[in-house]
Structure formats: structure tokens, C-alpha cells
Amino acid sequence: MTDAQETAAHLRTTTGGGPPDEEVSSDGLPIPLLEPREGIPPVVADAAALARVVAAFAAGTGPVAVDAERASGYRYGQRAYLVQLRREGAGSALVDPVGCPDLSALGGALSSTEWILHAATQDLPCLREIGMAPTTLFDTELAGRLAGFPRVGLGAMVESVLGYQLEKGHSAVDWSTRPLPEPWLRYAALDVELLVDLRDALEKELDRQGKLEWARQEFDAIASAPPAPPRKDPWRRTSGMHKVRRRRQMAVVRELWEARDRIAQRRDVSPGKVLGDAAIVEAALAVPANAHALSALPGYGQRMGRRQLDQWMAAVERAKALPESELPQPGAAPSGPPPPRSWADKDPAAAARLSAARAAVSELAEGLNLPQENLITPDTVRRLCWEPPRRADADAVAEALAGYGARPWQVEQVTAALVAALAATG
Numbered sequence: 265m266t267d268a269q270e271t272a273a274h275l276r277t278t279t280g281g282g283p284p285d286e287e288v289s290s291d292g293l294p295i296p297l298l299e300p301r302e303g304i305p306p307v308v309a310d311a312a313a314l315a316r317v318v319a320a321f322a323a324g325t326g327p328v329a330v331d332a333e334r335a336s337g338y339r340y341g342q343r344a345y346l347v348q349l350r351r352e353g354a355g356s357a358l359v360d361p362v363g364c365p366d367l368s369a370l371g372g373a374l375s376s377t378e379w380i381l382h383a384a385t386q387d388l389p390c391l392r393e394i395g396m397a398p399t400t401l402f403d404t405e406l407a408g409r410l411a412g413f414p415r416v417g418l419g420a421m422v423e424s425v426l427g428y429q430l431e432k433g434h435s436a437v438d439w440s441t442r443p444l445p446e447p448w449l450r451y452a453a454l455d456v457e458l459l460v461d462l463r464d465a466l467e468k469e470l471d472r473q474g475k476l477e478w479a480r481q482e483f484d485a486i487a488s489a490p491p492a493p494p495r496k497d498p499w500r501r502t503s504g505m506h507k508v509r510r511r512r513q514m515a516v517v518r519e520l521w522e523a524r525d526r527i528a529q530r531r532d533v534s535p536g537k538v539l540g541d542a543a544i545v546e547a548a549l550a551v552p553a554n555a556h557a558l559s560a561l562p563g564y565g566q567r568m569g570r571r572q573l574d575q576w577m578a579a580v581e582r583a584k585a586l587p588e589s590e591l592p593q594p595g596a597a598p599s600g601p602p603p604p605r606s607w608a609d610k611d612p613a614a615a616a617r618l619s620a621a622r623a624a625v626s627e628l629a630e631g632l633n634l635p636q637e638n639l640i641t642p643d644t645v646r647r648l649c650w651e652p653p654r655r656a657d658a659d660a661v662a663e664a665l666a667g668y669g670a671r672p673w674q675v676e677q678v679t680a681a682l683v684a685a686l687a688a689t690g
Contacts, residue, residue, distance in 0.1 A: 294429040297422075300453040304446065305356050307346075309363030314370070317349075317357045322373035324351035327402065329380045329459035332387040333452060335440040337536070340528045344390040345439035350456040351377075358452060361394050362442065368395030378402055380463045382418045382455075384486050392491060401487050402479075404459060407466040410475050410482070412633035422458050425465050430454055473633075478673040482638075485671060500595070503541040508548050511591040515583035516548040518592055523579040539563065539576065547580055600643065601650035613689065617649040620685035628681055640678050644668040648682065656686040 308317050321328065333346040347367065350356040359367065371391075379398035381387055383405040391397065408416035408425075415421070419430045434451040441448075470476040495501070499521035508514055521544060528535040543563025552558040555577040559565065564573060601607075607615035625645060629636040636642070647668055653660035662679045666672075 294423045294427055297428045297430055297454055297457065299450065300356055300457055302355050304449050304453055305358050307358050307360050307444065307449065309360040311364070314359065314364045314367075317354075317359065318370050318373050320354040321349060321351050321357070321370065324354035326352045327378040327380050327460060327463065328374050329456040329463075330387070330391070330396075330398075331381065331452070331455045331459070332390050333439040334390055335438050337436070337534050338438040339440050339534060340532050342390050344387075344394060346444065346452055347391070347394070347396070348452050348456045350459065352460070356453050356456060358449060362440075366395055371396035375399055380404060380459045382421075382459065384483075388486070389491065398487055401483050402463050402467070403483055403486060404462050404466060406482055406486075406638075407463075407470060407479055409638050410479050410634050411466060411469050411473060418455065421462060421466075425469075426458055426461055428458060430458075475634075478671075481671040481673050497592075502544055504545040507545060509594075511588075511594065512583065512586075513548040513551060514592045514594070515586050515590075516551060516580055517544055519579040519583040520544045520547060520576060523575065527575075547576065551584065552577070552580060601646045604646065607650075611650070614650050616689040617652065617686055618646065620689050621645050621649050621682055624681040624685045625678060628678060632677070640665070640670060640674050641668075644670055645682075649686075652686050656683060658683050661686070 306313070308314050329348075329350040331348040332344040333348075334342050335345050336342065339345075344361045347359040347361060348356065349359070349370075359370070361367065374396075376399070379401045381398075381401060381403055384401055384403040388397070404418070404421060405416045408421050413421065413424060415424070419432045422428050422430050431451060431454065434448045437448060439448075444452075467476065467479075470479050497518075499518045502517055502521055505517065508517055520539070524535050524539045524544070528538045531538070540563055543561070546561045546563055547558060550557070550561055552561065555570075555573050558577050558580065559568070559573055564576065601614075602610060604615070604618060607618060622645065625636050625640055629639045632639065644665060648661070648664055653664050658679055661683050662675050665675045665679065665682075670678075
């Protein structure tokens with residue numbers, strides 16, 4: 265049994281967290297968690313029911329466990345279709361953002377409360393859209409990474425830390441379905457059932473390892489980060505884009521991508537259900553002369569109606585008609601260093617610095633028992649090695665790292681090793 269598991273076992277016996285103690289297995293095997301403690305809560309889908317939930321959670325105590333379910337792969341965008349919450353004194357709640365699209369009252373009632381989320385950066389954007397944003401949080405996935413757990417999915421963490429097995433069979437279903445089936449609601453309620461217990465066990469484990477302050481800095485950075493700006497030229501992320509090299513072909517990708525996006529948004533379906541990325545790339549590579557030629561390409565076959573075929577061909581024709589001056593450029597100018605694979609040719613000294621820095625970070629991360637990317641982001645290391653400070657001493661390197669967004673604990677841990685790596689190749 266790991267120290268984290270011992271901490272969690274002690275937590276269950278001393279605080280009553282998790283399912284009843286008599287359900288704990290004596291043979292060490294994980295216990296299937298089949299039902300929420302108070303049963304499946306009713307779905308909150310109107311103003312009166314929401315007001316009752318707001319009052320109950322405002323009167324609760326301790327941190328609040330929060331989760332959200334989206335309909336990725338089914339619907340356009342990443343909106344929330346179910347929000348799950350649990351707090352001591354309030355129990356669990358399942359809130360339907362379709363029936364209750366404005367949850368700012370709930371968010372406001374919990375504004376001074378610590379929120380517990382698993383993989384917070386995945387859920388925060390859709391929660392913000394409906395008026396819910398934490399000021400302080402605890403991310404159980406990130407905590408697991410910092411504590412050195414090899415598997416940090418929610419199910420794996422609950423099993424390895426608390427000894428219970430969550431059923432994960434409904435993680436990829438269409439959460440926009442109404443009414444939501446009871447098995448899905450049970451799954452959703454169980455996702456927040458043990459988050460408070462998991463948080464408490466992980467906090468004790470991080471404290472034991474001397475990493476609790478590191479985690480707090482990471483959580484604060486997530487909570488205070490502004491929403492990500494809209495992605496520039498999102499069509500460039502079309503899967504298979506690396507095959508498209510000519511500017512006219514790129515224009516075909518752009519026109520087809522934008523036409524698909526408009527249709528998907530209007531129909532509220534995933535863009536991939538309108539037209540696949542592979543089909544977009546096929547049309548771009550071929551630049552077909554007419555609809556008949558387009559219909560012969562993969563992705564535009566017999567099952568596609570004439571009207572659909574014509575709309576895609578119209579997009580191709582728009583790309584073909586563009587003057588040279590309006591064709592997209594091969595790629596946006598990079599804002600940071602070039603790809604590391606080209607460093608040996610462009611700047612051998614920088615390539616040597618990067619190799620030494622990577623080795624130093626890898627050794628440090630192994631000694632600290634955490635992933636390299638959590639110790640310091642690879643992008644930060646690349647930027648430092650491509651353009652190191654003119655005077656690469658500890659103060660200058662620390663200042664550069666902070667300027668790239670490294671947290672104080674990261675700067676403290678890696679500065680000496682990176683100074684040595686830069687000096688060894690200077």
C-alpha cells in the first residue's frame with residue numbers, strides 16, 4: 265500500500281468519507297462504487313429547483329466538488345450539458361444547463377469556496393460560459409501528477425488512492441440527450457461522490473512529500489488564468505494538413521473548413537459529422553474541376569446528396585477564384601523558437617544547450633518523482649535555450665523563467681540545473 269493509500273484509508277476511518285467502512289474489501293481489491301450515498305439526485309431543470317440548490321449549497325460547509333459533462337463529438341462547441349456538485353451539508357446535485365442556462369447565482373453562492381475539479385482546465389471554459397468560475401480550486405488530476413502517480417484519470421486515482429472502483433462506461437456518450445437515462449445520471453453523480461475524499465487524501469500526500477505549496481501555486485495559476493483567446497486560423501489545425509503544401513490547396517482547405525464550420529454551428533452538430541477532415545484534405549490535394557470529380561474522392565461518395573456535393577464544390581470554386589494576393593501563406597510566423605529538429609543546422613550552440621537542459625530537467629524530475637512537463641514546460645526550456653540571457657547567472661535565468669510564466673516553485677527547483685547546463689555548453 266502506498267503512502268497515499270494509507271493516508272486515504274486513515275481518512276475514511278476517521279472522517280467517514282467515502283462509502284460505509286463495512287463495504288471495504290478485506291482482500292485489497294477495489295470495491296465497485298455502484299450507487300451514490302443518498303441515491304441519484306433529481307435533475308434540476310427549472311428556476312425554482314435551482315433556487316433550492318443555490319440555498320442548500322450556500323449553507324453547506326467545506327469545499328465543493330464540481331464536474332461538467334459535454335457532448336464532444338456530437339454537438340458544436342464545448343458547452344456543458346450537465347453540471348454535478350457535491351458539498352458537505354448539501355449532498356449532491358445534478359443541474360441541467362439547458363433548462364437553467366444561467367448558473368451565475370450558484371457560482372456566486374460558491375465564490376468564496378474552494379472548488380474541487382479533476383482536470384480543471386477541461387471543465388472551466390464551459391463552466392465560465394454559464395456563470396460559474398472559482399476563485400480558488402484544487403485539481404485532483406494535477407495533484408496526482410505532482411504526487412507522482414503514474415495514472416491520473418479520475419477512475420485510476422479513486423482506485424489507487426481510495427480503494428474504490430468507478431464505473432466509466434458513459435464518459436463518451438451524447439450528454440445533450442434529453443431526458444438523460446438513469447444509468448448516465450448515476451455515473452454523473454458518482455463522479456463527484458468521492459472528489460472531496462480524494463482531495464483530502466492528496467493534500468496530505470502532497471504535504472508529506474513537501475509539494476503542497478507547489479500544488480497551491482499551480483492551482484492559483486489555473487484559477488487566475490484569463491480565458492484563452494480565439495485561435496488564429498483554426499483551419500490550419502485540420503488533421504492531415506501537413507500534406508497540403510501549395511497555397512491554392514491551402515485556400516481549398518480554408519474555404520471547406522469555414523463552410524463546414526458555418527453548417528455545423530447552424531445545425532449544432534460536431535463539425536466532423538458534417539464533413540471529415542480527411543475529406544477536406546482530399547479535396548484540397550485534388551482541387552477537382554467539377555462536382556463529378558469531387559464525388560469520386562473519398563468522403564464525397566454515393567451517400568452524399570447532390571445539394572451537399574454542390575455546397576462543397578462551391579467552396580472549392582471560391583478557393584480557385586481567389587487572386588494570388590489573397591491566398592493563405594504557407595504558415596504563420598512562429599512566435600517562439602523554431603522546431604528543435606532544425607536547431608542543429610540553424611544554431612548548433614543552441615542545440616547543445618537544449619540537449620544539456622533537457623537532460624538536467626529529466627534528471628531533476630526523476631528525483632522529484634513528477635513528470636518533466638509539470639516541473640517546467642518544454643516550451644519554457646526551448647525559449648531559454650534558444651535565446652539565453654546575455655549573463656546566464658542564477659538571477660538572470662530565474663528572471664527569464666518567471667517571464668515565461670514559470671511559477672516560483674518551478675524557478676526555485678530548476679534554476680541551478682539550467683544555469684549549469686547553459687554554462688557547460690557556453
